[in-house]
Amino acid sequence: MNYQTKKSSLFLKKISRATTTFTQIWQVRNLWVLLVGAFLMACDDPEEIGTELFGQDIGLAYTDTLTVDASTIQLDSMQTSGIPSVFVGSMSHPVFGDYTAKTFFQPTNIDTIKIDTAGTNAYKASLVESVDSLALYLVFRRVAGDTTKAQTFKVHRVKSTATPTVSKVYNTGDALPEYDPTPLATVTRNPLKPIRNANSTSEDTSKYNYVKVPLPMALAKEIFAQRNLSSANAVVYDKFKDIVKGFVLVSESSQNAALSYFSVGQSMMDLSYHYTYTYRKTTGVDTTVSVNKTTSFYFSNGTASTGEQNVRWTNVTVNRKGALANLKKPADALKSSDAGGYVYMDNISGLAVKLRFPTLLQLKNNKNVAINKAELVLEPDQPLSGFSRITNLVAIQENGANRPLRYTSTNGFVYANSETQIASYATKDNTYTFNVTSALQNILSGRATTNGWILTPTWIGLASSSSTSVSVLSSSRIVAVEPVQAVFNAKNIKLKVYYTHISK
16 A cells, blocks of 8 residues: 555545445545545535534534424414405315405595685585595405306495404404494406406506495495584594494305405595585676595505504404314314325415424434534425415424414514525425525524424515525514415425534
């Protein structure tokens, strides 16, 4: 054995490249190439491994795909108050079951219903006022289900004894305020036709159609009677809600058809009216002036300083099918092995996926471990026609009892402490990929309190921190914003780990 070969052999006893089966050892003839390659291999990203790695002996480097235990869990009731949509309808999904939704909302005005202006003060004696119409304009935002079937929308007036408040958070399970069983108005759309221009990227009426619901003239006159002729005590915001408590909207069809999501920011109630007055002239012909006006009442009113002023929420009931029928209350869990090997996510009813990694701690093997890189990869099944794909998944730490882990001080969620808290869908690969390098290192080092995460498609506030990663804004609520679901074969959920044993 020559000197160079002897040196290489001694070094290979210190560092080797191996797979988990330990069946191959790469032979390297050039010692300097091996030294550089080993350094880069062990220190792919020094910030991910930690500065304690430097100055220590480097051991074997491995790759492994760890076992993932996957379950579907039922989250607590989903928040539907204060979100960008109200939704109604009935929908049938062959996997997730049958859904029925109805919603409550309050419209209020920010402009006074005022006739008297500076130009008409001198002509009150000749002023003639008339209300013309009152109508709801419900602008679509999303639809899930079969839009070819007829949908009948009914608007009911909430009773005067109702006391909804903006200070309370309302969920899918909360009953709506008591309302008159006889609808104020009924409109049928056949077919639904929610999209006006499919090529538009705008979230307004240039892309989406709307449903116009004419309301009774009696209600229009009741509201118009609150006009403020003297410009004092304007009937706006809470003063208007004292008169009209709000409305309940339901949608019916002979067969389960679709859930219609209406934009809170774009939808409104319009009161149209006009008035005339006459210029009395001492000589010549008198002049009569006619003015047409519209006052809009918005579903969402408020400012950054005042916050949301109107109350709204959607009540949802779900009749689940198959194995998912076993999920009946919060924290119920269904193992993938008890559901044909599958796990499920549902933004509407609050189904999430819980993942645990039972063999993770075995990586230590009584040694110190540095995670060079770790990726959690999920490959979804294709969504059914009429249903949307999940855009983003978010990872929250699990508390050991099938619920999200929360901070004691704020009650906010404890998200996966890693490079990627949110994974966006990659069309090319049909995957969601989380970089969980730091999160696994925290589990192995004992800094993380649990060995599991909850993945959910629900919106909880996203913030872009850089061009390559997205983080989550602090929140304590999970919100039912979009009608999205996902089905995963548990075999297609993989945790890939690249790690190194190190000795001190």
